Amino acid sequence: MSEPVESSEVKSPSYDLSKFRLKRILTNNSVRKSISLLGTFPDLGTEDAIVVFEKNAYRESDVATESPSEDSESPKKPSYFSADLKVDTEFVNNIYGSFQVVPSRDLCGVKSTVIYPATEKHIEKYSVCQKYLIRETPDLYQKITLPYLTSSQFSLEWVYNILEHKQEKERIVFEDKDPETGFILLPDLKWDGRNIETLYLLGIVHKHDIKSLRDLNGSHLDLLRNLRQSSKDAILKRYGVNPNQLRMYFHYQPSFYHLHVHINPVRNDAPGIWCEKSHMLDTVINNLELMPDYYQRATLPFVLYEGNKLLDLYEHEQPIRVVPVLTDDKEQPEKGSTDAEPADGFSDDEQEERQCKRIKLATPEPKEVEATVQACA
Numbered sequence: 001m002s003e004p005v006e007s008s009e010v011k012s013p014s015y016d017l018s019k020f021r022l023k024r025i026l027t028n029n030s031v032r033k034s035i036s037l038l039g040t041f042p043d044l045g046t047e048d049a050i051v052v053f054e055k056n057a058y059r060e061s062d063v064a065t066e067s068p069s070e071d072s073e074s075p076k077k078p079s080y081f082s083a084d085l086k087v088d089t090e091f092v093n094n095i096y097g098s099f100q101v102v103p104s105r106d107l108c109g110v111k112s113t114v115i116y117p118a119t120e121k122h123i124e125k126y127s128v129c130q131k132y133l134i135r136e137t138p139d140l141y142q143k144i145t146l147p148y149l150t151s152s153q154f155s156l157e158w159v160y161n162i163l164e165h166k167q168e169k170e171r172i173v174f175e176d177k178d179p180e181t182g183f184i185l186l187p188d189l190k191w192d193g194r195n196i197e198t199l200y201l202l203g204i205v206h207k208h209d210i211k212s213l214r215d216l217n218g219s220h221l222d223l224l225r226n227l228r229q230s231s232k233d234a235i236l237k238r239y240g241v242n243p244n245q246l247r248m249y250f251h252y253q254p255s256f257y258h259l260h261v262h263i264n265p266v267r268n269d270a271p272g273i274w275c276e277k278s279h280m281l282d283t284v285i286n287n288l289e290l291m292p293d294y295y296q297r298a299t300l301p302f303v304l305y306e307g308n309k310l311l312d313l314y315e316h317e318q319p320i321r322v323v324p325v326l327t328d329d330k331e332q333p334e335k336g337s338t339d340a341e342p343a344d345g346f347s348d349d350e351q352e353e354r355q356c357k358r359i360k361l362a363t364p365e366p367k368e369v370e371a372t373v374q375a376c377a
């Protein structure tokens, strides 16, 4: 491992965020209150930039109210309920009131992530919409996924910068330097670093030859057990979070092919915790204890999204986007049939109309795609 060079750490970006110029909106998620934008920094050139804005979650301490008896000498913490709160009344009706409020500056922060210069692959990732499930057998992994990820994957430069203490050194929460079983624990890019409710840490292993879950075998059990126990201990010490309230998992497929574990509190629905993408660390350890080559033998499902070239490669192997036409009479009751409601729930529709809706659901028209892009993340 190279010696840390403290002075080389980049502390300020080359761009001025306020000079970002929008080309188009990639996603707008009203549930997560986040928006991903594609644009440029014209004063720096024509290279693409991605800017993600996400409204911060509420911190419980920010809604605390001061009791009149409290020491007026002690420094004031920012709170929504203070003279700084600007209130515009929308309407008051009987016992109900509706307002637009603007709290003090300290509470209005928006978490912003910038990727500059952004590659085509980043644009794909942030434009996610139509998704498909792939059942990856070990053969398909060797034949399709592995060659693809070897030739086309996101740069791991940021991971090596962390492991070599070149960047984010001050953010490290815990490090075990053992080259076989060691790792670095630090806040994920997605965490605002303020709110324990939304705590999100990453455990990045020092070992360089484990791309993903697929590569794990019985010889990695010591590493995985250490990752589990030492992370829990460090998080309890630093953040006071009960180890039994932590969710620890791997993504399959990950975006970055250097083994890392995601850690966040079970009571927070962190992005990317869906069952089709996440594999709990506890389950992974248990599978390897039962069968050391489990992940070399298992069929692993994963999600691919429209725009990802791997999807086209799988499409050559097996139909993925095309919806099979059902021919079984039971599945498509004839006009006037008294059959029970079909599984798709289009009970009152004519057969043709039903089929048409099925196709529409599976193959959105360009305009619909645009509309859905706005609605999903």
Ligand code: M7G
Residues within 6 Å of the ligand: 158, 168, 186, 187, 188, 189, 190, 202, 251, 253, 254, 255, 256, 257, 262, 272
């Ligand atoms: P993943 O499972 O490979 O991909 O996780 P995902 O983005 O589909 O979840 C990689 C994790 O690394 C994500 O949770 C990212 O937010 C996080 N991450 C990505 N970058 C580029 C950085 C970074 O530069 N620093 C830190 N601390 N985290 C990052």
